[in-house]
Amino acid sequence: MTVLGFDFGLNRTGVAIANLLTGMATPVCVLYSKNGQPDWQGIDKLINEWRPEKLIVGMPSMLDGSDSSMKKTITRFCNALEKHTGLPVDTASEQLSSREAEQRLKSARQAGRKRKIRKEEIDQLAAAIILENWMQEQSHGQQL
Numbered sequence: 001m002t003v004l005g006f007d008f009g010l011n012r013t014g015v016a017i018a019n020l021l022t023g024m025a026t027p028v029c030v031l032y033s034k035n036g037q038p039d040w041q042g043i044d045k046l047i048n049e050w051r052p053e054k055l056i057v058g059m060p061s062m063l064d065g066s067d068s069s070m071k072k073t074i075t076r077f078c079n080a081l082e083k084h085t086g087l088p089v090d091t092a093s094e095q096l097s098s099r100e101a102e103q104r105l106k107s108a109r110q111a112g113r114k115r116k117i118r119k120e121e122i123d124q125l126a127a128a129i130i131l132e133n134w135m136q137e138q139s140h141g142q143q144l
Helices: 040-050 071-085 097-110 119-139
Strands: 002-007 012-019 024-032 054-059 089-093
Touching: 002 040, 002 119, 012 119, 024 040, 024 119, 040 071, 054 071, 054 119, 071 089, 089 119
Parallel strands: 002 054, 054 089
Antiparallel strands: 002 012, 012 024
16 A cells, blocks of 8 residues: 655645555655645645555644644645545544654765755655654554
8 A cells, every 4th residue: 555645834844655565654745735735736746646545644742642733734635635535534643743754864974975964855854754753653553
């Protein structure tokens, strides 16, 4: 099964792909919102290219477990995404995924990477981390 993951943001949305057979998640791209709307054309292109069977969207929460201020916005995106694509949409915890992505990129830079870390790279890698977390949750008893 192939799943496409989204680290949704009001301006940029990181996207990653994962294959449940391999358990690997790979950053793919960043989509940019236009006039306050997600890049539906870009999403359609990714759906056609990767043919995922499920879509996963990161759902933030506060460190104490309470809802994030973005919860309603992301829930609306999830509903619109499911309606637009006709694919099932799940959410996964994205708590600290952007911070973890930034740390991984900084470690790569310390190990010899030359380029400056860009926000787009963090968003893409955060989407991959969201997928990794979702796959790990699924492997601990929940059904895919």
